[in-house]
Amino acid sequence: MTTAPSYDVILKLEDVSKVYAGTVAVKQANFEVRKGAVNVLVGENGAGKSTLMKIIAGVEQPTAGRILLDGNEVSFSSSGDAVNRGIGMVFQELNLFGNMTVAENIFATREITNRFRKIDRKAQERRAGEFLDRLEAGIRPDMLVEDLRIGQQQLVEIAKAVSLDARILIMDEPTSALSAAEVEILFKVIADLKAHGVAIVYISHRLEELIRIGDYITVLRDGRITGQEEMRDVDTQWIVRQMIGSDAKDFAKADGHVPGEEVFRAEDICLPRVTGGLAVDHVSLSLRAGEILGIYGLMGAGRSELFDCIMGRHGHASGKIFIDGKQIRERDTTRRIRRGLALIPEDRQREGLVSILSVASNLTLASLSRFVRLFHIRGGAERQAVSQMVRELSIKVADPAQEVSSLSGGNQQKVVIGKALLTGPKVLLMDEPSRGIDVGAKADVFRTMRKLSRDGLGILFATSDLDEVMALSDRIAVMSNGRLTGMFDRAEASEAAIVAASAFGHGPAPHILPQNLESNTDD
Amino acid sequence: MTDIPARAAPSSVSSGSALLTLMKLRTFIALIAVLVFFSIAAPNFLSAANLILMAKHVALNAFLAMGMTFVIITGGIDLSVGSIVGLCGMVAGYLVLNGIDLQIGYTIYFNVVEIALITLAVGIAIGAVNGLLITRLNVAPFIATLGVLYVARGLALLSSDGRTFPNLVGKPELGTTGFGFLGAGRLIGLPVSIWILIVVALGAAYLARYTPLGRHIFAVGGNERAARISGVRVNMVKMFVYMFSGFCAAIVGLIISSELMASHPATGESFELNAIAAAVLGGTSMSGGRGTIGGTIVGAFVIGILSDGLVMMGVSSFWQMVIKGLVIIVAVVVDQAQRRLQQRVTLMQMAKAG
Numbered sequence: 016m017t018t019a020p021s022y023d024v025i026l027k028l029e030d031v032s033k034v035y036a037g038t039v040a041v042k043q044a045n046f047e048v049r050k051g052a053v054n055v056l057v058g059e060n061g062a063g064k065s066t067l068m069k070i071i072a073g074v075e076q077p078t079a080g081r082i083l084l085d086g087n088e089v090s091f092s093s094s095g096d097a098v099n100r101g102i103g104m105v106f107q108e109l110n111l112f113g114n115m116t117v118a119e120n121i122f123a124t125r126e127i128t129n130r131f132r133k134i135d136r137k138a139q140e141r142r143a144g145e146f147l148d149r150l151e152a153g154i155r156p157d158m159l160v161e162d163l164r165i166g167q168q169q170l171v172e173i174a175k176a177v178s179l180d181a182r183i184l185i186m187d188e189p190t191s192a193l194s195a196a197e198v199e200i201l202f203k204v205i206a207d208l209k210a211h212g213v214a215i216v217y218i219s220h221r222l223e224e225l226i227r228i229g230d231y232i233t234v235l236r237d238g239r240i241t242g243q244e245e246m247r248d249v250d251t252q253w254i255v256r257q258m259i260g261s262d263a264k265d266f267a268k269a270d271g272h273v274p275g276e277e278v279f280r281a282e283d284i285c286l287p288r289v290t291g292g293l294a295v296d297h298v299s300l301s302l303r304a305g306e307i308l309g310i311y312g313l314m315g316a317g318r319s320e321l322f323d324c325i326m327g328r329h330g331h332a333s334g335k336i337f338i339d340g341k342q343i344r345e346r347d348t349t350r351r352i353r354r355g356l357a358l359i360p361e362d363r364q365r366e367g368l369v370s371i372l373s374v375a376s377n378l379t380l381a382s383l384s385r386f387v388r389l390f391h392i393r394g395g396a397e398r399q400a401v402s403q404m405v406r407e408l409s410i411k412v413a414d415p416a417q418e419v420s421s422l423s424g425g426n427q428q429k430v431v432i433g434k435a436l437l438t439g440p441k442v443l444l445m446d447e448p449s450r451g452i453d454v455g456a457k458a459d460v461f462r463t464m465r466k467l468s469r470d471g472l473g474i475l476f477a478t479s480d481l482d483e484v485m486a487l488s489d490r491i492a493v494m495s496n497g498r499l500t501g502m503f504d505r506a507e508a509s510e511a512a513i514v515a516a517s518a519f520g521h522g523p524a525p526h527i528l529p530q531n532l533e534s535n536t537d538d
Numbered sequence: 539m540t541d542i543p544a545r546a547a548p549s550s551v552s553s554g555s556a557l558l559t560l561m562k563l564r565t566f567i568a569l570i571a572v573l574v575f576f577s578i579a580a581p582n583f584l585s586a587a588n589l590i591l592m593a594k595h596v597a598l599n600a601f602l603a604m605g606m607t608f609v610i611i612t613g614g615i616d617l618s619v620g621s622i623v624g625l626c627g628m629v630a631g632y633l634v635l636n637g638i639d640l641q642i643g644y645t646i647y648f649n650v651v652e653i654a655l656i657t658l659a660v661g662i663a664i665g666a667v668n669g670l671l672i673t674r675l676n677v678a679p680f681i682a683t684l685g686v687l688y689v690a691r692g693l694a695l696l697s698s699d700g701r702t703f704p705n706l707v708g709k710p711e712l713g714t715t716g717f718g719f720l721g722a723g724r725l726i727g728l729p730v731s732i733w734i735l736i737v738v739a740l741g742a743a744y745l746a747r748y749t750p751l752g753r754h755i756f757a758v759g760g761n762e763r764a765a766r767i768s769g770v771r772v773n774m775v776k777m778f779v780y781m782f783s784g785f786c787a788a789i790v791g792l793i794i795s796s797e798l799m800a801s802h803p804a805t806g807e808s809f810e811l812n813a814i815a816a817a818v819l820g821g822t823s824m825s826g827g828r829g830t831i832g833g834t835i836v837g838a839f840v841i842g843i844l845s846d847g848l849v850m851m852g853v854s855s856f857w858q859m860v861i862k863g864l865v866i867i868v869a870v871v872v873d874q875a876q877r878r879l880q881q882r883v884t885l886m887q888m889a890k891a892g
Contacts, residue, residue, distance in 0.1 A: 369760035
């Protein structure tokens, strides 16, 4: 490995392992973090990236191995220890207090106080304002965090980490909710930090981003480091190969079947927001049997809210929906499921699964009435349906009586899909169906989507992954700010046009928007 | 409770599994332990008469605990059951003695079966009030049922001005006799109340295991949002569990009035706490989603036998309270330890499997 002399190693992990009860999350990892450089870390979900970073940030302690900071062995017993040594981290899950102001969040546990230990609110807000200005976020330090949209919250999280004046700054998926313009600003900030000699550890799934800003790249697979190179020596192919052990993203090819009649139509769906304005703004779309309609949009664009309206989860939503040309007047989820709608929610843990119930109980939860005679659940019929679904979706489970929480993310997602399919839907709504699952399971999910569409199911799927929407959709709808801002046939869709439509209403530089407009973009 | 797969596994896993099995059977082991202990320590403990007497005591708490179990599985709590017991007892007593005055010179007297049905309906109706407060008005279960606790107790006291309805033998010419059957009657050697307990317990256990409603109760407690998105009628499920809890409390009110042949408005005070204790002792998780009817019944027996046995041994009632409290705390501590061990064993088995 060639090392440019200007990049000194500031932090080094030697043979670090982390073992949780029964599972090895990180296996003998050797990892170097270089000063004044962006050290990129990639790997599939569950590869051990976050665990490795938590070890560096002092949140977790390694089971074995040494951590060398500036050549001296150190051990962090808490994240406070690491912060004191100049290590800051932007966590993937937002660690913010929604009920406090931006400034209070940035200085949480490090409050600026006067002589009498009273918090100096003015000073905090002034200092916070300086950091926020660097991020050109247009966020006032006295705003409540819960009033910000997700992207802005992510910027606050970043400002908080930057304010630590860290020598090593770990960023775990910092751009997942940012608009293109905000990403550009973040990259400028990163370049600035780099110039000041800060070592950045950058984790992301977006390969384009990594290749653009990374100086060094480290690839993790199954807790092992499978490659460590200078970024200029590698290309996307190499990264993907190290990550998954083979070359291609498997999107399952289209089979060229022609969609049938219209199976579903939504007309003029509106959902008012609590804070005023519309979360879903007069959206109309139609879907044909056997068609996959991808809905692309950034976080907070209103995709999930649209699905919620269609499923009848919001009593105050307006608009009409039709299945097979007949209007659905039922307003509650239970009866809409019976009419042939099914939702695979975005957040598997919170909305998809009852984690303490068995795989079998989860699978049949939405379709129990199918197995009931009078009021008795026929165990045989239920077991048969469960084992058939386990086979069809190739869910890896030894015994369906096992608790669903013991499964891997991908298999859990398959259980959620199986639950929806057992209701015998005509229209399947999939909200980010590939989020948080490994490549193998993703390919399975995509293959299942293809197969279902071949069988005549209409599929609406929401995603913020451009590759995914381009590869899987027959048609692509784009949402931004609650509105439908584009509708493309696959043949005529271009990435540029889709991205442009998804930024509609966000503006190229959100920070110059007047405040009242800005608040309309809340999640 | 689910069985752990008894696959052959190397020593560490199997010893963990053995310990786990022991912990899972902890309530049952505790039951056997108290039985053995008192049969040695307390004379006459094992006599048939004493066992039946204890069973009758336990039955009262077991009814309430079953209703409480369903409520707790959905993630709620029902503090009003003790008051419902008192109020339903007063309703039954009032109807036996006074009937319903129609204000036009006529008074309707009901026969005992009708009185029982009306009383049960009152219990269910109060449960429905709990349910409506919780589902429609979004009052937290703790607060809603706390409010109903006071209201129901107040109504019970108002119904008689705080006095007892004595001597509920009824009059043959009005057809109100036979009220004592529930509390004192026997069928095939067992008290009627025990038979009712068996029937209700079997029904509740069947409901929990083999009906969609039962499955939905667990789903609501495990993850309410996911249940809603899966089409479970969450509000109806909640309505049901509180109404069932009210139903169980009404049964207890009837049985107690019948046993005493009198209704006292303060009957059932703090019964809700015993019911919660039995449910928790039986493995019901206060955070919802977990629990079994069988476990709860065993839990009720442990608590009941413990207190009766201590009385027979002449232990002071002050010490009895201390001991009961310790037993409950130990039960929950063991419960937590079991969860952790369970996770470890599952992880180890997964690691072995692949």
